[in-house]
Amino acid sequence: MSEWTWPTPGISYGGDYNPEQWPRHVWDEDVALMREAGVNLVSVGIFSWAMLEPREGEFDFGWLDEVLDLLHANGIAVDLGTPTAAPPAWFYATYPDSRVVTRDGVVIGPGSRGMVSPSSAAYRRAATRIAGELAQRYAEHAAVVMWHVHNEYGAPVSDDYSPQSVAAFRDWLRERYGSLDALNAAWGTAFWGQVYGEWEHVGAPAATASTANPAQQLDFARFTDHQMRACFIAERDAIRAHARQPITTNFMAHQSYNTDLWRWAREVDIVSDDHYLWSPDPEAHIGLALSADLTRSVARGKPWVLMEHSTSAVNWQGHNIAKRPGEMRRNALTHLGRGADGILFFQWRASRSGAEKFHSAMLPHAGTGSRVFREVVELGSTLGSLAEVAGSRVRPQVAVLYDWESLWAQELEWRPSDRLGFRERMRTYYERLWRDGVTVDFAHPEDDLSGYRLVVAPASYLVTDAAAKNLTGYVAEGGTLLVSCFAAVVDEYDAVHPGGFGTPLRTVLGVATEEFLPIRGAAEVELAGERLPTEVWAEHLVLDGAETRGVYRGGPADGMAAITRHTHGSGTGWYVSTALSVEALAPVVAAVYADAGIVPPGRPEGVEVITRHGETHDYLVAVNHRDQDVRLDLAGTELISGAEVDGLRLAAGATAVVRAGGDRAGGPA
Numbered sequence: 001m002s003e004w005t006w007p008t009p010g011i012s013y014g015g016d017y018n019p020e021q022w023p024r025h026v027w028d029e030d031v032a033l034m035r036e037a038g039v040n041l042v043s044v045g046i047f048s049w050a051m052l053e054p055r056e057g058e059f060d061f062g063w064l065d066e067v068l069d070l071l072h073a074n075g076i077a078v079d080l081g082t083p084t085a086a087p088p089a090w091f092y093a094t095y096p097d098s099r100v101v102t103r104d105g106v107v108i109g110p111g112s113r114g115m116v117s118p119s120s121a122a123y124r125r126a127a128t129r130i131a132g133e134l135a136q137r138y139a140e141h142a143a144v145v146m147w148h149v150h151n152e153y154g155a156p157v158s159d160d161y162s163p164q165s166v167a168a169f170r171d172w173l174r175e176r177y178g179s180l181d182a183l184n185a186a187w188g189t190a191f192w193g194q195v196y197g198e199w200e201h202v203g204a205p206a207a208t209a210s211t212a213n214p215a216q217q218l219d220f221a222r223f224t225d226h227q228m229r230a231c232f233i234a235e236r237d238a239i240r241a242h243a244r245q246p247i248t249t250n251f252m253a254h255q256s257y258n259t260d261l262w263r264w265a266r267e268v269d270i271v272s273d274d275h276y277l278w279s280p281d282p283e284a285h286i287g288l289a290l291s292a293d294l295t296r297s298v299a300r301g302k303p304w305v306l307m308e309h310s311t312s313a314v315n316w317q318g319h320n321i322a323k324r325p326g327e328m329r330r331n332a333l334t335h336l337g338r339g340a341d342g343i344l345f346f347q348w349r350a351s352r353s354g355a356e357k358f359h360s361a362m363l364p365h366a367g368t369g370s371r372v373f374r375e376v377v378e379l380g381s382t383l384g385s386l387a388e389v390a391g392s393r394v395r396p397q398v399a400v401l402y403d404w405e406s407l408w409a410q411e412l413e414w415r416p417s418d419r420l421g422f423r424e425r426m427r428t429y430y431e432r433l434w435r436d437g438v439t440v441d442f443a444h445p446e447d448d449l450s451g452y453r454l455v456v457a458p459a460s461y462l463v464t465d466a467a468a469k470n471l472t473g474y475v476a477e478g479g480t481l482l483v484s485c486f487a488a489v490v491d492e493y494d495a496v497h498p499g500g501f502g503t504p505l506r507t508v509l510g511v512a513t514e515e516f517l518p519i520r521g522a523a524e525v526e527l528a529g530e531r532l533p534t535e536v537w538a539e540h541l542v543l544d545g546a547e548t549r550g551v552y553r554g555g556p557a558d559g560m561a562a563i564t565r566h567t568h569g570s571g572t573g574w575y576v577s578t579a580l581s582v583e584a585l586a587p588v589v590a591a592v593y594a595d596a597g598i599v600p601p602g603r604p605e606g607v608e609v610i611t612r613h614g615e616t617h618d619y620l621v622a623v624n625h626r627d628q629d630v631r632l633d634l635a636g637t638e639l640i641s642g643a644e645v646d647g648l649r650l651a652a653g654a655t656a657v658v659r660a661g662g663d664r665a666g667g668p669a
Contacts, residue, residue: 004246004269007145008040008077010387012305012342013380015362017042019067020051021351027067030349031074033363037373038380041077042348043307044068045134046151047113049083049091053130056090061137072143079248080144082134082235084127085151086113095122101162104207108157112355115150117160118227119168124234132238139243147247148307149235152274153228154258159220161206165227170202172223186493187215211413214494221408225260233267248272250307251298253291254423257411260404261298262444271299272342274308277331279321283431285625289334289608290430294402296339297442301393305342306335311372312360322360326653328375329382330623333655336383337610337621338439341390343383382640386657389639392614397598399443399452400430406462409494410486417518419536420579422459425484429458432585436593436600439610449474454596456482463488463497468504475508476569480596482589483509485537485577486516509573510546510566513539523555525562525578528591532584538562539577546575549591563588565595604630607650611660618660624650636661 006012014034019027034042044067045052053059071078092099092110098120100108116123131149138144177183180196189195194213196202205212205220236247246269251261253273265271273295277284295304311328313320323331332343350361362376407422433440433456441452445467449455455474460467460483468488475481488505490496497503501513517538525532527550538557543564550563566573572595576588593600603609606626612619620634634648637659650656 006303006341006390007079007246007270010390011336011383012041012344013383014039014041014076014348015043015345016046016308016347017044018047018347018349018351019044020048020063021353022349026349027070030363031070031076033368034076034348035074037362037377038384039076039348039362041079041145041342041344042071043079043081043148043344044071045083046081046148047083047086048081049086049130050088052083052134053088056094056126059133068138068141068143072141076143077145078143079146079148080134080138081148082127082131082150082239084130084149084231084235085115087116087123087126091116091123091126095120097162097164098123099162100157100160101165103159103161103205105161112156114155114157115153115228115231117162117165118158118224118231119160119162119165121164124231127231128234128238131235132241135239135242139245144243144245146245146270147239147243149232149239149247149249152250152252152256153232154256155252158224158228158258160224161204166204168227169204169220169223170199172226173202173219174199176219187213187219188493188495189213214409214412214414217412218405218409218494221258222260222405225258225263225404228259229264229267232264236267246270248305248307250274251295253294253298254287254426255291257404257407261294262404265298265300270305271295271302272305272307274346275306275335276308276310276314277321277323279314279317279319285330285334286431286434287427288331289338289434290427292335292338292340293440294442296394297402299339301339301395301441303341303391303393304339305344306332306340307342307344308346309335309344310360311345311362311364311376313358314360315356315358320358325371325375328372329379329655330625330653332379332383333621333657334608334610334623336386336389337608337612337623339394339612343379385640388617388659389612389614389619389657392612392619394439394610395613396439396441397452398433398438398440398454398456399449400426400433400440401445401455401457401460402426402442403445403460403462405492406460409490410459410461412494416486416516417536420486422461425459425579428580428582429456429484429585431582432589434608435582435605436589437603437609438598438600446470449479450477452479453598454480454482454592457487458484460484460487461489462492462494463504464492465504468508471505472508472568475571475573478570480571480592481508481573482592483573483575485539485579487575505573506544508566508568509564509575510544510568511561511564511575512542512544513577514542515540517556519555521555523557523578524553525550525580525584526553527563527587530587532580532587534578534580534584537579541575541577546573549574550588552578603632607632609634620658620660622648622650622656622658624652624654627652634658634660
């Protein structure tokens with residue numbers, strides 16, 4: 001990752017701008033209204049390939065020259081996009097073999113958005129050519145402060161089963177394994193007689209009569225991620241040959257599982273993320289917080305950009321719920337509190353035509369007299385008053401383990417229960433911590449964890465030997481580890497570990513699993529005299545030094561250990577062998593907090609307070625999701641209003657940012 005400076009002074013504010021959709025006179029109105037709203041950064045050109053290169057090798061930059069000059073003259077900086085998520089019609093016509101083929105053999109044509117085959121040599125050439133032409137022309141343009149490659153890699157398509165993808169997959173496998181013997185061993189091809197004797201016989205895990213080899217599927221997910229990342233790197237390098245500004249691409253954090261963001265984040269200068277509330281979730285703001293923390297974590301704590309979110313409803317979720325008054329502000333301030341120094345939207349002006357005409361925008365169809373536009377202007381003013389927060393960091397004491405390879409593996413077919421999922425367990429444990437007011441980082445299982453008092457593993461189905469050694473050492477040195485069920489089951493090849501389920505963590509947890517016992521109905525766990533309801537999942541545990549803290553009552557594991565605690569070295573390892581709900585986890589997590597020396601802040605339910613630490617001051621970002629006023633024990637200067645506070649009254653649905661009084665009051669959250 002190269003050195004860079006932040007694209008704008010203070011907090012960046014704006015969104016996607018698509019002037020090519022509008023007559024020239026509208027551009028002047030746009031920039032005037034952007035200034036009124038406090039916009040200082042817009043993304044331009046992301047879907048403009050057909051306008052920039054109307055025929056192969058023939059470029060038209062005149063309109064873009066005018067747009068960039070106009071924005072710069074009005075004090076608005078530009079995040080200049082490469083338009084490679086929307087290849088022109090001429091590309092599909094000239095290079096039909098570049099089209100994606102689905103697992104079922106269906107060839108996907110043009111007319112939508114999304115990448116063609118990431119293994120297509122023709123696509124790589126065309127994409128790097130347009131990226132290089134843009135960089136050569138605009139590297140020195142005063143408006144351009146950042147480069148934006150492609151758009152949301154992996155959405156809406158990532159896997160490709162075309163002949164060129166299969167050939168590239170074989171090359172990737174040769175490099176990974178070196179020999180067919182090694183490949184056969186890694187994939188366990190002796191099962192079902194799948195042994196390969198020739199490289200040409202190795203294919204992608206396309207549609208089969210039954211389930212495809214899971215190790216093959218896991219490697220294909222790794223390969224697909226690699227191919228998309230290689231496309232990004234090719235464009236990035238084409239830009240870097242001419243330009244010095246930071247380069248990014250917009251991730252989708254917890255909302256997309258096609259990309260291993262630990263790897264992707266190493267390749268960008270600034271991490272950015274797109275996040276949209278999930279309408280079926282009545283508490284979607286908790287999922288928002290999860291994605292924000294995950295984005296900050298893959299950025300390794302550095303400030304990041306919320307590249308897209310919505311001012312109100314989206315258009316693609318089936319039943320799209322509009323944001324209520326103040327919700328947009330709460331969403332934006334939550335992202336800011338969790339480390340974002342850029343708050344941007346899709347998009348500036350609502351489109352009259354096309355698939356997203358019902359998607360909300362900063363300037364909606366209802367115009368400047370609308371509630372949404374008034375809130376956009378108010379938010380711009382608010383963010384302008386928070387410039388001093390930029391550059392400060394969030395420093396949690398708790399880490400949650402998140403591994404995309406484990407996600408890919410756990411989500412494959414033929415697991416003991418399809419009701420026990422990576423995302424469900426991740427959200428459940430995260431929500432428990434969120435409700436306790438405990439801010440978290442996310443971490444890879446092989447990361448250095450020594451800076452955390454507590455490490456939580458909600459969904460660690462796949463655990464490598466290196467990860468197991470790391471976690472064991474973390475606890476031995478005094479850390480507290482909380483591991484949820486169905487853990488350490490397989491290695492990186494989706495093969496059960498020698499010695500059985502849970503073997504790699506047996507030393508640190510003092511327990512292993514003899515058998516998985518999915519629950520037909522419901523059961524309970526007795527913990528310190530309290531009965532905790534549970535369902536879906538139980539395990540037959542074999543204790544090897546651990547003490548029983550919770551016991552199954554009812555169900556297939558009746559009378560067996562359900563929750564265990566084990567002392568290893570100077571620390572402790574906890575194992576929860578069942579799928580407890582957010583509410584049922586409360587007493588379990590309380591005991592774990594005590595081991596870790598963590599005292600939850602005791603905020604009112606539905607209120608989050610996140611601390612950002614600056615060089616001279618701490619900033620406490622408070623967001624009230626309740627429909628009632630609350631009082632918070634915060635003291636200092638409330639930056640939005642400028643008022644001095646000693647005990648903050650936060651109105652229903654309101655937000656506040658307090659520069660803490662005293663010497664770094666507030667402490668780590």
